[in-house]
Amino acid sequence: MANKIKKIFGIDLGTTYSAVACVDEHGKSVIIPNAENQSITPSVVFFDGEDVIVGDVAKENTKLYPNEIVSLIKRSMADPNFLFEYKGKDYRPEEISAYILRKLIKDAEQELGEKISDIVITCPAYFGINEREATRLSGEIAGLTVRQVLNEPTAAAIAYGTMGNSEDKVILVYDLGGGTFDITMIHAKPDAIDVICTGGDKELGGKDWDDRMIQYLVDEFQVTTGCKDNILEDIDIWQELQLTVEKAKKTLSQREKAPILVTYHGERAKIELTRKKFEEITQDLLDRTISLTHDMLNEAKRKGYHAFDDFILVGGSTRMPQVLLRVQQEFSSVKPKLFSPDEAVAKGAAIFAWKLSLNDELSRRVTEYTEKHEIALSPLEIPEEIAQAVADEAGFTLEAVKYSKMAIRNVTSKSFGVLALNQDNEDRVVNLVLKNTTVPTEITDSFGTHVSNQETVEIKIMESDVSDKEVKPENAIEIGTAILSLPPNLQIGSPIEITFLLNGEGRLEITAFEVIQARQVSVTIDTSSVIQGEALEKAKERSRKLVVY
Numbered sequence: 001m002a003n004k005i006k007k008i009f010g011i012d013l014g015t016t017y018s019a020v021a022c023v024d025e026h027g028k029s030v031i032i033p034n035a036e037n038q039s040i041t042p043s044v045v046f047f048d049g050e051d052v053i054v055g056d057v058a059k060e061n062t063k064l065y066p067n068e069i070v071s072l073i074k075r076s077m078a079d080p081n082f083l084f085e086y087k088g089k090d091y092r093p094e095e096i097s098a099y100i101l102r103k104l105i106k107d108a109e110q111e112l113g114e115k116i117s118d119i120v121i122t123c124p125a126y127f128g129i130n131e132r133e134a135t136r137l138s139g140e141i142a143g144l145t146v147r148q149v150l151n152e153p154t155a156a157a158i159a160y161g162t163m164g165n166s167e168d169k170v171i172l173v174y175d176l177g178g179g180t181f182d183i184t185m186i187h188a189k190p191d192a193i194d195v196i197c198t199g200g201d202k203e204l205g206g207k208d209w210d211d212r213m214i215q216y217l218v219d220e221f222q223v224t225t226g227c228k229d230n231i232l233e234d235i236d237i238w239q240e241l242q243l244t245v246e247k248a249k250k251t252l253s254q255r256e257k258a259p260i261l262v263t264y265h266g267e268r269a270k271i272e273l274t275r276k277k278f279e280e281i282t283q284d285l286l287d288r289t290i291s292l293t294h295d296m297l298n299e300a301k302r303k304g305y306h307a308f309d310d311f312i313l314v315g316g317s318t319r320m321p322q323v324l325l326r327v328q329q330e331f332s333s334v335k336p337k338l339f340s341p342d343e344a345v346a347k348g349a350a351i352f353a354w355k356l357s358l359n360d361e362l363s364r365r366v367t368e369y370t371e372k373h374e375i376a377l378s379p380l381e382i383p384e385e386i387a388q389a390v391a392d393e394a395g396f397t398l399e400a401v402k403y404s405k406m407a408i409r410n411v412t413s414k415s416f417g418v419l420a421l422n423q424d425n426e427d428r429v430v431n432l433v434l435k436n437t438t439v440p441t442e443i444t445d446s447f448g449t450h451v452s453n454q455e456t457v458e459i460k461i462m463e464s465d466v467s468d469k470e471v472k473p474e475n476a477i478e479i480g481t482a483i484l485s486l487p488p489n490l491q492i493g494s495p496i497e498i499t500f501l502l503n504g505e506g507r508l509e510i511t512a513f514e515v516i517q518a519r520q521v522s523v524t525i526d527t528s529s530v531i532q533g534e535a536l537e538k539a540k541e542r543s544r545k546l547v548v549y
């Protein structure tokens with residue numbers, strides 16, 4: 001591909017492993033191997049003096065340096081209480097994730113011999129507003145331009161070949177990764193990808209299967225040796241078992257049994273774990289994915305979708321043979337397919353990124369063209385000569401270039417509302433935007449002021465998984481406060497209209513309006529969940545100075 005058209009890269013920033021991909025000169029989406037020549041990089045960060053080491057070396061050192069190593073950081077994205085302290089400095093999840101991105105980018109730049117500046121990062125479909133923002137900020141801290149935060153199942157569906165397809169297809173994407181489970185229904189049309197419904201659990205993934213194995217080994221160790229100690233209190237043993245069980249789990253995906261040696265304070269136990277036993281002790285975890293799938297399907301029915309054509313399995317944990325078997329049993333009408341479990345998301349993100357870059361180029365040239373010829377064109381009209389020129393330059397077919405004008409319509413994976421008092425004077429979350437509404441969406445509701453001459457209103461913005469109009473506060477989380485500065489001299493009960501605008505990427509904007517005198521109310525949103533202000537600048541500065549290996 002000629003280099004005039006800016007390349008945008010796709011990144012799967014995973015809980016346990018991450019990957020980077022791009023569309024190559026043959027128009028194929030390919031994973032770019034890391035410096036260790038592997039297609040995926042463990043999302044493990046090792047703070048080693050002045051350096052930061054990411055990937056395999058970090059993972060291998062978890063046992064030796066348990067207090068200097070951070071794993072599973074994605075599970076803590078936008079958690080205001082998460083701080084990793086190293087040498088008197090505090091690191092938030094955004095900054096630690098930025099180091100993972102920097103390792104991926106550095107290795108990819110070395111492999112390709114070119115500079116990378118723009119990326120598309122994926123995140124689980126059910127990530128809320130703050131987690132999405134935190135993901136975007138990780139890229140910013142890493143010195144990158146994040147062009148889009150794309151949902152993982154959408155990326156997987158794109159890689160599966162839905163874009164540019166002439167058929168209309170409804171696809172279920174079952175994504176079981178290292179730390180998260182996502183289930184999404186997608187309607188792929190020739191010119192658009194519509195996400196219909198999404199569900200999942202951000203606390204359910206391969207890691208939970210590992211934890212069950214660890215508990216089993218601990219119990220078996222006690223039975224075999226008679227030792228009554230809780231061996232997990234020994235941090236070294238705990239770290240070692242984590243690596244051991246992940247290996248054993250992968251063995252069990254290939255073989256019927258895995259021999260495991262547990263040693264503790266001179267005592268040794270050789271434990272043989274069979275696939276049958278492994279499936280038995282983790283049965284409920286798998287059942288939970290099925291139950292979440294049914295919940296999502298029921299919600300899809302309410303939207304008029306009663307069937308699906310394809311069922312694809314992505315995410316490393318779908319390699320466990322019981323997953324495919326269970327899904328086959330449960331949904332016998334369609335044959336589920338295991339689809340490139342570790343790479344699908346990054347590859348799909350790369351295809352999406354490639355379309356973004358072609359689109360940028362087309363838009364730039366169409367603007368030039370309209371200015372030069374002093375004509376107006378609709379956004380979808382691309383003069384043939386421009387499409388052909390971009391195709392020639394990019395080395396793609398004219399068809400492929402035309403397909404880059406594809407729409408992706410998402411749904412919100414959460415409900416958003418405000419905290420208010422109901423008629424019985426009880427605190428209630430009043431949902432303005434309901435889960436699984438197609439975005440962008442804009443909803444306005446009206447509230448009254450409490451006292452005369454009220455100067456400010458503080459509105460607690462609440463996020464939940466509940467699709468009802470009214471929710472008890474304990475079933476929602478507060479994601480921020482909108483502070484409204486009201487105009488002067490308002491009477492008690494003056495109506496204030498509040499509008500929630502959720503954009504296509506799932507970012508929330510809030511505007512407010514004082515109705516009687518038709519005055520705009522200024523709104524600022526305050527949140528402690530994502531890094532901002534001085535802390536953000538400090539993180540960027542630190543990242544610039546740090547070498548990541």
Ligand code: AMP
Binds near residue numbers: 179315319
């Ligand atoms: P992902 O987040 O999609 O990269 O998935 C990573 C998860 O997949 C981790 O929990 C891995 O232990 C798990 N995994 C990867 N390969 C296998 C395998 N062959 N068998 C079972 N689990 C696997």
